[in-house]
Amino acid sequence: MKEMLLDKLKNCKKLVIMGIGNELKGDDAVGIYVVKKLMRYFGEEKEFINIKNLYLINAGTVPDFFTDILKEIKPTHILIIDCALMDKDVGEVKIIKEDEIINYSFSTHTLPLSIIVKYLKKFINAEIIILGIQPKIIDFCPISEEVKLSGDKLVNTLIEIIEELKLAK
Structure with a gap:
């Protein structure tokens, strides 16, 4: 995963990482x-x-509320992280191509992710990368240990990438 993300972020000058989900609905968080x-x-x-050229956004269930901020920031890259029903192993992380968004279910947003991505593409000249993480359960419960472990691994990978690209220093 690290090499694929590094490839997608190779010319990154300003990165936004946006986390989407509902903290009340298990792995959707x-x-x-x-x-x-x-x-x-x-x-x-x-x-x-915001730390130098790194912007971190907790968008919750309303990523569309942050579109004006994204237009102001003018990032070169936007990394969206969300739970996605992909029929994969629990906790599996996948880079979802823009034309594949329609094939997966992103459950708790006010607007479908496909519409948000189209809007961002229209108004922001940024590379948009979507990371989907396969949930175990989306219900009123805490995040599952399997998905939490996957999230922890992703955090470590992202820290390595951010530091390697010197975005936060």
């Missing part, structure tokens, strides 16, 4: 879980933080 851990590592946990 994984995008938020990852972003919150990154926030704690690089600074403090809030809805939005």
Whole structure:
């Protein structure tokens, strides 16, 4: 995964990492879980933080609320992390191509992810990368241990990439 992400981020000058999900619905919270851990590592946990050329956004169930901020930031790359029903092994992380979004279910957003991506493409000249993580359960419960472990591995990978690209220093 690290090599694939590094390839996608090779010319990255300004990165936004946006976690999407619902913390009340089990593994749907994984995008938020990852972003919150990154926030704690690089600074403090809030809805939005900026460290040099790294922007971390906890978008919750309303990623569309952050489109104006994204237009102001003018990132070169946007990494969206979300739980996705992909018929994969629990916790599997997959880069979802823009034309594949329609094939997967992203459950708790106010707007479908496909519409958000189209909007961002229209108004922001940025490479958009979607990371889907296969859930175990999407119900009123805590995040599963399997998906939490997958999220932790992703956090470590992202920290390595961010530091390698010197985005937060």
